[in-house]
Amino acid sequence: MQTFLRDATQFLPLLLQGVKFTLIVALGSLALSTVLGLVWALMRVSGIGWLGTIAKVIVNTLRGIPILVQLFYIYFVLPEFGIALTALQAAIIGLGVAYSAYQSENFRAGIEAIDHGQVEAAQSIGMGWGLTMRRVILPQAIRLVLPPYGNIMVMMLKDSSQASTITVAELTLQGTLIASSTFKNMTVYSLVALLYLAMCLPLMGFVSWLERRFGKGTRR
Amino acid sequence: MSAPMIEIAGVTKSFGAFPVLKGITASVDKGEVVCLIGPSGSGKSTILRCINGLESYDGGAITIDGARVEHDKPSIIGIRTAMAMVFQRFNLFPHRTALENVVEGPIFVKKEPRAEAMERGRDLLARVGLADKVDAYPGQLSGGQMQRVAIARALAMQPKAILFDEPTSALDPELVGEVLQVMKSLADDGMTMLVVTHEMGFAREVADRVLFLDGGVIVEQGPARDVLGAPSHPRTQDFLRRVLRPI
Ligand SMILES: Nc1ncnc2c1ncn2[C@@H]1O[C@H](COP(=O)(O)OP(=O)(O)OP(=O)(O)O)[C@@H](O)[C@H]1O
Ligand SMILES: [Mg+2]
Numbered sequence: 215m216q217t218f219l220r221d222a223t224q225f226l227p228l229l230l231q232g233v234k235f236t237l238i239v240a241l242g243s244l245a246l247s248t249v250l251g252l253v254w255a256l257m258r259v260s261g262i263g264w265l266g267t268i269a270k271v272i273v274n275t276l277r278g279i280p281i282l283v284q285l286f287y288i289y290f291v292l293p294e295f296g297i298a299l300t301a302l303q304a305a306i307i308g309l310g311v312a313y314s315a316y317q318s319e320n321f322r323a324g325i326e327a328i329d330h331g332q333v334e335a336a337q338s339i340g341m342g343w344g345l346t347m348r349r350v351i352l353p354q355a356i357r358l359v360l361p362p363y364g365n366i367m368v369m370m371l372k373d374s375s376q377a378s379t380i381t382v383a384e385l386t387l388q389g390t391l392i393a394s395s396t397f398k399n400m401t402v403y404s405l406v407a408l409l410y411l412a413m414c415l416p417l418m419g420f421v422s423w424l425e426r427r428f429g430k431g432t433r434r
Numbered sequence: 435m436s437a438p439m440i441e442i443a444g445v446t447k448s449f450g451a452f453p454v455l456k457g458i459t460a461s462v463d464k465g466e467v468v469c470l471i472g473p474s475g476s477g478k479s480t481i482l483r484c485i486n487g488l489e490s491y492d493g494g495a496i497t498i499d500g501a502r503v504e505h506d507k508p509s510i511i512g513i514r515t516a517m518a519m520v521f522q523r524f525n526l527f528p529h530r531t532a533l534e535n536v537v538e539g540p541i542f543v544k545k546e547p548r549a550e551a552m553e554r555g556r557d558l559l560a561r562v563g564l565a566d567k568v569d570a571y572p573g574q575l576s577g578g579q580m581q582r583v584a585i586a587r588a589l590a591m592q593p594k595a596i597l598f599d600e601p602t603s604a605l606d607p608e609l610v611g612e613v614l615q616v617m618k619s620l621a622d623d624g625m626t627m628l629v630v631t632h633e634m635g636f637a638r639e640v641a642d643r644v645l646f647l648d649g650g651v652i653v654e655q656g657p658a659r660d661v662l663g664a665p666s667h668p669r670t671q672d673f674l675r676r677v678l679r680p681i
Contacts, residue, residue, distance in 0.1 A: 329525075331521060331523055331525040332525060332527065334488055334519075334521070334525060335521065335525035335526070335527070336527075337487075337488060337514060338486060338488070338514055338518065338519040338521075339514070339515070339518070339538065339539035339543055339587065339588075339591055340511050340512070340514045340515035340539060340543040340544075340591070341539075341542070341543055342511060345542060345543070349538065349542055350527055353529050354527075354528065354529050
Protein backbone atom coordinates (compact mmCIF):
# COMPACT_ATOMS: atom_id res chain seq x y z
CA MET A 215 0.00 0.00 0.00
CA GLN A 216 2.85 2.31 0.89
CA THR A 217 4.50 1.76 -2.47
CA PHE A 218 1.18 2.18 -4.22
CA LEU A 219 0.71 5.59 -2.65
CA ARG A 220 4.27 6.60 -3.39
CA ASP A 221 3.99 5.51 -7.03
CA ALA A 222 0.61 7.11 -7.30
CA THR A 223 1.82 10.52 -6.21
CA GLN A 224 4.67 10.12 -8.67
CA PHE A 225 2.45 9.17 -11.64
CA LEU A 226 -0.49 11.40 -10.89
CA PRO A 227 0.84 14.64 -12.41
CA LEU A 228 1.51 12.88 -15.73
CA LEU A 229 -1.87 11.19 -15.66
CA LEU A 230 -3.62 14.46 -14.88
CA GLN A 231 -1.88 15.84 -17.95
CA GLY A 232 -3.68 13.04 -19.80
CA VAL A 233 -6.96 13.90 -18.10
CA LYS A 234 -6.67 17.37 -19.57
CA PHE A 235 -6.48 15.98 -23.10
CA THR A 236 -9.26 13.49 -22.39
CA LEU A 237 -11.48 16.39 -21.44
CA ILE A 238 -10.46 18.44 -24.47
CA VAL A 239 -11.22 15.54 -26.81
CA ALA A 240 -14.49 14.69 -25.07
CA LEU A 241 -15.80 18.24 -24.90
CA GLY A 242 -14.65 19.16 -28.41
CA SER A 243 -16.21 16.10 -29.99
CA LEU A 244 -19.33 16.52 -27.87
CA ALA A 245 -19.84 20.03 -29.24
CA LEU A 246 -19.18 18.93 -32.81
CA SER A 247 -21.41 15.85 -32.57
CA THR A 248 -24.22 17.95 -31.10
CA VAL A 249 -24.15 20.50 -33.91
CA LEU A 250 -23.80 17.90 -36.67
CA GLY A 251 -26.39 15.62 -35.07
CA LEU A 252 -28.88 18.48 -34.96
CA VAL A 253 -28.19 19.23 -38.62
CA TRP A 254 -28.80 15.59 -39.66
CA ALA A 255 -31.94 15.42 -37.50
CA LEU A 256 -33.37 18.64 -38.94
CA MET A 257 -32.63 17.39 -42.45
CA ARG A 258 -34.51 14.18 -41.62
CA VAL A 259 -37.61 16.01 -40.37
CA SER A 260 -37.48 18.81 -42.96
CA GLY A 261 -40.13 17.12 -45.08
CA ILE A 262 -37.87 17.62 -48.11
CA GLY A 263 -37.36 14.15 -49.57
CA TRP A 264 -33.83 14.38 -50.95
CA LEU A 265 -32.48 16.24 -47.90
CA GLY A 266 -33.86 13.53 -45.65
CA THR A 267 -32.36 10.82 -47.82
CA ILE A 268 -28.91 12.41 -47.72
CA ALA A 269 -29.05 12.64 -43.93
CA LYS A 270 -30.21 9.04 -43.66
CA VAL A 271 -27.35 7.79 -45.84
CA ILE A 272 -24.82 9.79 -43.81
CA VAL A 273 -26.14 8.57 -40.47
CA ASN A 274 -26.28 4.93 -41.53
CA THR A 275 -22.80 5.08 -43.01
CA LEU A 276 -21.39 6.54 -39.80
CA ARG A 277 -23.22 3.98 -37.69
CA GLY A 278 -21.96 1.14 -39.84
CA ILE A 279 -18.22 1.88 -39.50
CA PRO A 280 -16.32 1.32 -36.23
CA ILE A 281 -15.22 4.53 -34.56
CA LEU A 282 -11.62 3.32 -34.54
CA VAL A 283 -11.67 2.89 -38.32
CA GLN A 284 -13.15 6.36 -38.75
CA LEU A 285 -10.36 7.80 -36.60
CA PHE A 286 -7.69 6.02 -38.64
CA TYR A 287 -9.33 7.23 -41.81
CA ILE A 288 -9.27 10.84 -40.77
CA TYR A 289 -5.77 10.75 -39.33
CA PHE A 290 -3.98 8.51 -41.84
CA VAL A 291 -5.98 8.68 -45.08
CA LEU A 292 -7.06 12.32 -45.31
CA PRO A 293 -3.42 13.57 -45.51
CA GLU A 294 -3.19 11.72 -48.83
CA PHE A 295 -5.84 14.14 -50.08
CA GLY A 296 -3.88 17.10 -48.76
CA ILE A 297 -5.85 17.43 -45.52
CA ALA A 298 -3.31 17.05 -42.73
CA LEU A 299 -4.66 17.34 -39.21
CA THR A 300 -2.92 17.22 -35.87
CA ALA A 301 -3.72 14.14 -33.82
CA LEU A 302 -5.86 16.20 -31.47
CA GLN A 303 -7.85 17.76 -34.31
CA ALA A 304 -8.31 14.36 -35.95
CA ALA A 305 -9.53 12.87 -32.66
CA ILE A 306 -12.06 15.62 -32.04
CA ILE A 307 -13.34 15.55 -35.62
CA GLY A 308 -13.36 11.75 -35.83
CA LEU A 309 -15.23 11.20 -32.58
CA GLY A 310 -17.51 14.17 -33.24
CA VAL A 311 -18.48 12.97 -36.68
CA ALA A 312 -18.89 9.36 -35.57
CA TYR A 313 -21.07 10.29 -32.62
CA SER A 314 -23.15 12.77 -34.64
CA ALA A 315 -25.01 9.73 -35.97
CA TYR A 316 -26.16 8.73 -32.48
CA GLN A 317 -26.93 12.32 -31.53
CA SER A 318 -29.02 12.64 -34.67
CA GLU A 319 -31.11 9.57 -33.90
CA ASN A 320 -31.76 10.84 -30.39
CA PHE A 321 -32.74 14.31 -31.60
CA ARG A 322 -34.96 12.92 -34.33
CA ALA A 323 -36.78 10.63 -31.91
CA GLY A 324 -37.37 13.61 -29.61
CA ILE A 325 -38.67 15.82 -32.40
CA GLU A 326 -40.94 13.14 -33.81
CA ALA A 327 -42.40 12.41 -30.38
CA ILE A 328 -43.98 15.86 -30.23
CA ASP A 329 -47.70 15.79 -31.01
CA HIS A 330 -48.40 16.84 -34.60
CA GLY A 331 -51.12 19.15 -33.30
CA GLN A 332 -48.29 21.39 -32.08
CA VAL A 333 -47.01 21.83 -35.63
CA GLU A 334 -50.51 22.59 -36.86
CA ALA A 335 -51.14 25.13 -34.11
CA ALA A 336 -47.85 26.84 -34.97
CA GLN A 337 -48.68 26.86 -38.67
CA SER A 338 -52.17 28.14 -37.99
CA ILE A 339 -50.75 31.30 -36.44
CA GLY A 340 -48.57 31.82 -39.48
CA MET A 341 -45.28 30.29 -38.34
CA GLY A 342 -43.02 28.92 -41.04
CA TRP A 343 -40.87 25.81 -40.63
CA GLY A 344 -37.95 27.53 -38.93
CA LEU A 345 -40.04 29.43 -36.42
CA THR A 346 -42.10 26.31 -35.68
CA MET A 347 -38.93 24.37 -34.90
CA ARG A 348 -37.29 27.10 -32.86
CA ARG A 349 -40.26 28.29 -30.83
CA VAL A 350 -42.49 25.23 -30.58
CA ILE A 351 -40.89 21.87 -31.36
CA LEU A 352 -37.29 22.07 -30.14
CA PRO A 353 -38.10 23.60 -26.72
CA GLN A 354 -40.44 20.67 -26.09
CA ALA A 355 -38.20 18.03 -27.66
CA ILE A 356 -35.26 19.03 -25.47
CA ARG A 357 -37.00 17.59 -22.40
CA LEU A 358 -37.18 14.19 -24.09
CA VAL A 359 -33.73 14.41 -25.57
CA LEU A 360 -31.76 15.42 -22.48
CA PRO A 361 -31.62 12.13 -20.52
CA PRO A 362 -30.33 10.08 -23.49
CA TYR A 363 -28.02 12.99 -24.30
CA GLY A 364 -26.45 12.62 -20.87
CA ASN A 365 -25.83 8.93 -21.55
CA ILE A 366 -24.16 9.80 -24.84
CA MET A 367 -21.91 12.21 -22.91
CA VAL A 368 -20.78 9.37 -20.64
CA MET A 369 -20.09 7.10 -23.61
CA MET A 370 -18.15 9.83 -25.42
CA LEU A 371 -16.04 10.49 -22.36
CA LYS A 372 -15.05 6.83 -22.26
CA ASP A 373 -14.66 6.50 -26.02
CA SER A 374 -12.27 9.43 -26.04
CA SER A 375 -9.75 6.75 -24.98
CA GLN A 376 -9.78 5.61 -28.60
CA ALA A 377 -7.88 8.79 -29.43
CA SER A 378 -4.88 7.08 -27.84
CA THR A 379 -4.60 4.94 -30.98
CA ILE A 380 -3.77 8.00 -33.06
CA THR A 381 -1.17 9.30 -30.58
CA VAL A 382 -3.25 11.82 -28.63
CA ALA A 383 -1.64 11.89 -25.18
CA GLU A 384 -4.89 11.55 -23.31
CA LEU A 385 -5.38 9.56 -20.13
CA THR A 386 -5.25 6.06 -21.61
CA LEU A 387 -2.14 6.74 -23.68
CA GLN A 388 -0.36 8.45 -20.79
CA GLY A 389 -1.17 5.42 -18.66
CA THR A 390 0.11 3.02 -21.28
CA LEU A 391 3.34 4.97 -21.64
CA ILE A 392 3.98 5.06 -17.89
CA ALA A 393 3.10 1.40 -17.51
CA SER A 394 5.42 0.26 -20.27
CA SER A 395 8.35 2.23 -18.90
CA THR A 396 7.86 1.38 -15.19
CA PHE A 397 6.16 -2.05 -15.46
CA LYS A 398 3.84 -0.97 -12.61
CA ASN A 399 0.79 -2.13 -14.53
CA MET A 400 -1.49 -2.58 -11.56
CA THR A 401 -0.80 0.81 -10.01
CA VAL A 402 -1.01 2.68 -13.29
CA TYR A 403 -4.14 1.07 -14.70
CA SER A 404 -5.91 1.23 -11.35
CA LEU A 405 -5.23 4.95 -11.30
CA VAL A 406 -6.38 5.32 -14.89
CA ALA A 407 -9.59 3.46 -14.13
CA LEU A 408 -10.20 5.54 -11.00
CA LEU A 409 -9.67 8.77 -12.91
CA TYR A 410 -12.20 7.73 -15.58
CA LEU A 411 -14.62 6.79 -12.83
CA ALA A 412 -14.07 10.12 -11.11
CA MET A 413 -15.07 11.89 -14.33
CA CYS A 414 -17.98 9.59 -15.21
CA LEU A 415 -19.67 9.23 -11.83
CA PRO A 416 -20.64 12.90 -11.48
CA LEU A 417 -21.82 12.83 -15.08
CA MET A 418 -23.93 9.75 -14.36
CA GLY A 419 -25.38 11.47 -11.32
CA PHE A 420 -26.24 14.38 -13.58
CA VAL A 421 -27.96 12.00 -16.00
CA SER A 422 -30.17 10.47 -13.34
CA TRP A 423 -31.04 13.97 -12.15
CA LEU A 424 -32.03 14.80 -15.75
CA GLU A 425 -34.11 11.64 -15.89
CA ARG A 426 -35.90 12.53 -12.70
CA ARG A 427 -36.37 16.13 -13.79
CA PHE A 428 -37.36 15.62 -17.42
CA GLY A 429 -38.03 11.89 -17.78
CA LYS A 430 -41.34 10.38 -18.71
CA GLY A 431 -44.35 11.19 -16.59
CA THR A 432 -43.44 14.82 -16.06
CA ARG A 433 -44.43 16.05 -19.51
CA ARG A 434 -47.08 18.81 -19.60
CA MET B 435 -72.17 43.52 -52.20
CA SER B 436 -68.53 42.78 -51.38
CA ALA B 437 -66.86 39.47 -52.15
CA PRO B 438 -67.27 36.68 -49.56
CA MET B 439 -64.62 36.32 -46.87
CA ILE B 440 -64.23 32.61 -47.56
CA GLU B 441 -65.15 31.24 -50.95
CA ILE B 442 -64.99 27.53 -51.74
CA ALA B 443 -65.66 26.70 -55.38
CA GLY B 444 -65.96 23.11 -56.57
CA VAL B 445 -63.27 21.81 -54.23
CA THR B 446 -62.30 18.15 -54.49
CA LYS B 447 -59.84 16.17 -52.41
CA SER B 448 -58.83 12.54 -52.13
CA PHE B 449 -56.62 10.73 -49.67
CA GLY B 450 -54.96 8.27 -52.04
CA ALA B 451 -57.78 6.66 -54.01
CA PHE B 452 -60.34 7.62 -51.37
CA PRO B 453 -62.36 10.73 -52.31
CA VAL B 454 -63.17 12.80 -49.22
CA LEU B 455 -64.46 16.05 -50.76
CA LYS B 456 -66.46 15.56 -53.94
CA GLY B 457 -67.00 19.08 -55.20
CA ILE B 458 -67.73 21.46 -52.35
CA THR B 459 -69.11 24.89 -53.15
CA ALA B 460 -69.88 27.23 -50.28
CA SER B 461 -69.05 30.67 -48.99
CA VAL B 462 -68.93 32.63 -45.78
CA ASP B 463 -69.61 36.35 -45.96
CA LYS B 464 -67.92 38.98 -43.84
CA GLY B 465 -69.43 39.02 -40.37
CA GLU B 466 -71.33 35.83 -40.99
CA VAL B 467 -71.41 32.80 -38.67
CA VAL B 468 -71.74 29.54 -40.54
CA CYS B 469 -72.00 26.16 -38.84
CA LEU B 470 -70.84 23.04 -40.62
CA ILE B 471 -72.53 19.90 -39.40
CA GLY B 472 -72.47 16.30 -40.55
CA PRO B 473 -71.65 12.75 -39.53
CA SER B 474 -68.18 11.60 -38.53
CA GLY B 475 -65.90 11.09 -41.51
CA SER B 476 -67.97 13.29 -43.80
CA GLY B 477 -65.01 15.62 -44.43
CA LYS B 478 -65.76 18.56 -42.11
CA SER B 479 -62.26 18.80 -40.66
CA THR B 480 -60.75 18.31 -44.08
CA ILE B 481 -62.62 21.36 -45.41
CA LEU B 482 -61.35 23.55 -42.56
CA ARG B 483 -57.82 22.21 -42.98
CA CYS B 484 -57.90 22.97 -46.70
CA ILE B 485 -59.11 26.50 -46.02
CA ASN B 486 -56.03 27.43 -44.05
CA GLY B 487 -53.65 25.30 -46.01
CA LEU B 488 -52.89 22.60 -43.46
CA GLU B 489 -53.99 20.24 -46.20
CA SER B 490 -53.77 20.49 -49.99
CA TYR B 491 -56.80 20.12 -52.24
CA ASP B 492 -56.94 18.56 -55.70
CA GLY B 493 -59.49 20.53 -57.71
CA GLY B 494 -61.51 23.74 -57.54
CA ALA B 495 -60.45 26.87 -55.71
CA ILE B 496 -60.52 28.34 -52.23
CA THR B 497 -60.10 32.09 -51.83
CA ILE B 498 -59.82 34.10 -48.64
CA ASP B 499 -60.83 37.72 -49.06
CA GLY B 500 -59.84 37.40 -52.70
CA ALA B 501 -56.49 35.63 -52.11
CA ARG B 502 -56.20 32.09 -53.43
CA VAL B 503 -55.19 29.43 -50.91
CA GLU B 504 -52.25 27.36 -52.11
CA HIS B 505 -50.75 25.37 -49.26
CA ASP B 506 -47.25 25.14 -50.76
CA LYS B 507 -46.81 28.78 -51.79
CA PRO B 508 -45.17 31.40 -49.55
CA SER B 509 -48.44 33.34 -49.66
CA ILE B 510 -49.94 30.73 -47.32
CA ILE B 511 -48.21 32.38 -44.36
CA GLY B 512 -50.11 35.60 -44.93
CA ILE B 513 -53.37 33.73 -45.38
CA ARG B 514 -52.86 31.81 -42.14
CA THR B 515 -52.14 35.03 -40.27
CA ALA B 516 -55.45 36.37 -41.51
CA MET B 517 -57.32 33.17 -40.74
CA ALA B 518 -57.12 31.75 -37.23
CA MET B 519 -58.00 28.21 -36.26
CA VAL B 520 -59.25 26.68 -33.04
CA PHE B 521 -58.73 22.95 -32.67
CA GLN B 522 -60.71 20.22 -31.00
CA ARG B 523 -57.73 19.26 -28.83
CA PHE B 524 -56.77 22.91 -28.11
CA ASN B 525 -53.14 22.38 -29.20
CA LEU B 526 -51.85 24.96 -26.76
CA PHE B 527 -48.08 25.14 -26.41
CA PRO B 528 -47.55 23.23 -23.13
CA HIS B 529 -44.19 24.86 -22.40
CA ARG B 530 -45.62 28.38 -22.41
CA THR B 531 -48.00 30.18 -20.07
CA ALA B 532 -51.45 31.26 -21.12
CA LEU B 533 -50.23 34.75 -21.88
CA GLU B 534 -47.16 33.48 -23.74
CA ASN B 535 -49.41 31.27 -25.85
CA VAL B 536 -51.51 34.28 -26.74
CA VAL B 537 -48.66 36.66 -27.61
CA GLU B 538 -46.50 34.10 -29.46
CA GLY B 539 -48.00 34.90 -32.87
CA PRO B 540 -48.17 38.69 -32.48
CA ILE B 541 -44.56 38.93 -31.28
CA PHE B 542 -42.80 36.31 -33.40
CA VAL B 543 -44.92 36.24 -36.56
CA LYS B 544 -46.35 39.74 -36.78
CA LYS B 545 -43.33 41.35 -35.08
CA GLU B 546 -45.45 43.53 -32.84
CA PRO B 547 -43.66 45.40 -30.04
CA ARG B 548 -43.51 43.12 -27.02
CA ALA B 549 -45.09 45.47 -24.48
CA GLU B 550 -47.99 46.24 -26.77
CA ALA B 551 -48.62 42.59 -27.54
CA MET B 552 -48.48 41.67 -23.86
CA GLU B 553 -50.99 44.33 -22.96
CA ARG B 554 -53.38 43.24 -25.68
CA GLY B 555 -52.81 39.61 -24.66
CA ARG B 556 -53.90 40.38 -21.10
CA ASP B 557 -56.97 42.16 -22.40
CA LEU B 558 -57.87 39.19 -24.58
CA LEU B 559 -57.45 36.73 -21.71
CA ALA B 560 -59.65 38.98 -19.59
CA ARG B 561 -62.18 39.01 -22.39
CA VAL B 562 -62.43 35.20 -22.36
CA GLY B 563 -62.73 35.31 -18.57
CA LEU B 564 -59.19 34.24 -17.70
CA ALA B 565 -57.67 37.42 -16.28
CA ASP B 566 -56.46 35.41 -13.27
CA LYS B 567 -54.84 32.64 -15.34
CA VAL B 568 -52.40 34.79 -17.28
CA ASP B 569 -49.36 33.02 -15.83
CA ALA B 570 -50.81 29.51 -15.66
CA TYR B 571 -49.39 26.73 -17.82
CA PRO B 572 -51.83 24.72 -19.96
CA GLY B 573 -51.28 21.70 -17.69
CA GLN B 574 -52.74 23.69 -14.81
CA LEU B 575 -55.94 24.60 -16.67
CA SER B 576 -59.21 22.77 -17.24
CA GLY B 577 -60.26 21.83 -20.77
CA GLY B 578 -62.68 24.72 -20.96
CA GLN B 579 -60.02 27.15 -19.80
CA MET B 580 -57.51 25.76 -22.30
CA GLN B 581 -59.96 26.17 -25.13
CA ARG B 582 -60.65 29.76 -24.07
CA VAL B 583 -56.90 30.44 -24.10
CA ALA B 584 -56.82 28.93 -27.59
CA ILE B 585 -59.58 31.31 -28.65
CA ALA B 586 -57.66 34.25 -27.17
CA ARG B 587 -54.58 33.04 -29.08
CA ALA B 588 -56.63 33.05 -32.28
CA LEU B 589 -58.02 36.53 -31.57
CA ALA B 590 -54.54 37.89 -30.87
CA MET B 591 -53.72 37.48 -34.54
CA GLN B 592 -56.54 39.96 -35.28
CA PRO B 593 -57.87 37.56 -37.90
CA LYS B 594 -60.43 38.34 -40.56
CA ALA B 595 -62.14 35.06 -39.73
CA ILE B 596 -61.82 32.15 -37.29
CA LEU B 597 -62.23 28.49 -38.13
CA PHE B 598 -63.42 26.25 -35.28
CA ASP B 599 -63.06 22.47 -35.55
CA GLU B 600 -65.37 20.91 -32.96
CA PRO B 601 -64.13 23.26 -30.24
CA THR B 602 -66.23 21.66 -27.49
CA SER B 603 -66.07 17.97 -28.44
CA ALA B 604 -63.14 17.20 -26.15
CA LEU B 605 -64.71 18.92 -23.15
CA ASP B 606 -66.55 17.55 -20.17
CA PRO B 607 -70.23 18.46 -20.59
CA GLU B 608 -70.23 21.01 -17.78
CA LEU B 609 -67.39 22.95 -19.47
CA VAL B 610 -69.04 23.23 -22.88
CA GLY B 611 -71.15 26.23 -21.95
CA GLU B 612 -68.29 28.55 -21.00
CA VAL B 613 -66.62 28.03 -24.39
CA LEU B 614 -69.84 28.43 -26.37
CA GLN B 615 -70.53 31.61 -24.41
CA VAL B 616 -67.22 33.10 -25.55
CA MET B 617 -67.91 32.06 -29.14
CA LYS B 618 -71.35 33.62 -29.01
CA SER B 619 -69.89 36.91 -27.80
CA LEU B 620 -67.46 36.86 -30.73
CA ALA B 621 -70.34 36.30 -33.09
CA ASP B 622 -72.23 39.18 -31.50
CA ASP B 623 -69.19 41.39 -32.12
CA GLY B 624 -69.37 40.62 -35.81
CA MET B 625 -66.50 38.11 -36.15
CA THR B 626 -66.64 35.99 -39.28
CA MET B 627 -66.77 32.37 -38.12
CA LEU B 628 -66.93 28.92 -39.71
CA VAL B 629 -67.72 26.42 -36.99
CA VAL B 630 -67.73 22.64 -37.21
CA THR B 631 -69.91 21.54 -34.31
CA HIS B 632 -72.29 18.97 -32.93
CA GLU B 633 -73.85 21.58 -30.62
CA MET B 634 -77.19 22.03 -32.33
CA GLY B 635 -78.35 24.52 -29.71
CA PHE B 636 -75.42 26.76 -30.51
CA ALA B 637 -75.99 26.40 -34.25
CA ARG B 638 -79.67 27.25 -33.89
CA GLU B 639 -79.04 30.26 -31.72
CA VAL B 640 -75.88 31.75 -33.20
CA ALA B 641 -75.43 30.59 -36.78
CA ASP B 642 -76.66 32.69 -39.67
CA ARG B 643 -76.47 29.67 -41.92
CA VAL B 644 -75.94 25.94 -41.53
CA LEU B 645 -74.28 23.60 -44.01
CA PHE B 646 -74.99 19.89 -43.77
CA LEU B 647 -72.17 17.77 -45.14
CA ASP B 648 -72.46 14.06 -45.82
CA GLY B 649 -70.18 11.78 -47.81
CA GLY B 650 -68.06 14.64 -49.12
CA VAL B 651 -70.91 16.72 -50.54
CA ILE B 652 -73.03 19.51 -49.10
CA VAL B 653 -76.42 17.91 -48.98
CA GLU B 654 -78.35 20.88 -47.67
CA GLN B 655 -77.68 24.46 -46.69
CA GLY B 656 -79.65 27.47 -45.64
CA PRO B 657 -80.65 29.61 -42.68
CA ALA B 658 -80.14 27.79 -39.39
CA ARG B 659 -83.87 27.86 -38.65
CA ASP B 660 -84.69 26.07 -41.90
CA VAL B 661 -81.94 23.45 -41.97
CA LEU B 662 -82.25 22.55 -38.29
CA GLY B 663 -85.96 23.21 -37.83
CA ALA B 664 -87.42 21.88 -41.06
CA PRO B 665 -84.74 19.93 -42.96
CA SER B 666 -85.85 19.06 -46.44
CA HIS B 667 -83.41 16.26 -47.24
CA PRO B 668 -83.96 12.81 -45.72
CA ARG B 669 -80.26 12.46 -44.85
CA THR B 670 -80.35 15.71 -42.91
CA GLN B 671 -83.51 14.63 -41.15
CA ASP B 672 -81.95 11.30 -40.28
CA PHE B 673 -78.72 12.90 -39.00
CA LEU B 674 -80.53 15.46 -36.85
CA ARG B 675 -82.76 12.77 -35.39
CA ARG B 676 -79.70 10.78 -34.34
CA VAL B 677 -77.85 13.81 -32.92
CA LEU B 678 -80.81 15.18 -30.99
CA ARG B 679 -82.08 11.83 -29.73
CA PRO B 680 -79.07 9.49 -29.48
CA ILE B 681 -80.98 6.60 -27.87
N1 LIG C 1 -54.44 12.29 -43.38
C1 LIG C 1 -55.41 11.44 -43.82
N2 LIG C 1 -55.07 10.34 -44.53
C2 LIG C 1 -56.02 9.49 -44.97
N3 LIG C 1 -57.33 9.63 -44.75
C3 LIG C 1 -57.73 10.70 -44.04
C4 LIG C 1 -56.80 11.65 -43.53
N4 LIG C 1 -57.48 12.61 -42.86
C5 LIG C 1 -58.78 12.27 -42.94
N5 LIG C 1 -58.95 11.13 -43.66
C6 LIG C 1 -60.23 10.49 -43.97
O1 LIG C 1 -61.03 11.44 -44.61
C7 LIG C 1 -62.37 11.31 -44.18
C8 LIG C 1 -62.87 12.64 -43.70
O2 LIG C 1 -62.15 13.00 -42.53
P1 LIG C 1 -62.50 14.29 -41.69
O3 LIG C 1 -61.54 14.31 -40.56
O4 LIG C 1 -62.54 15.48 -42.59
O5 LIG C 1 -63.95 13.95 -41.17
P2 LIG C 1 -64.84 14.76 -40.13
O6 LIG C 1 -66.09 15.08 -40.82
O7 LIG C 1 -64.07 15.88 -39.55
O8 LIG C 1 -65.10 13.66 -39.03
P3 LIG C 1 -65.16 13.78 -37.42
O9 LIG C 1 -66.52 14.27 -37.09
O10 LIG C 1 -64.92 12.39 -36.97
O11 LIG C 1 -64.07 14.74 -37.02
C9 LIG C 1 -62.40 10.23 -43.13
O12 LIG C 1 -62.87 9.04 -43.73
C10 LIG C 1 -60.98 10.09 -42.72
O13 LIG C 1 -60.71 8.76 -42.37
MG1 LIG D 1 -63.21 16.31 -37.65
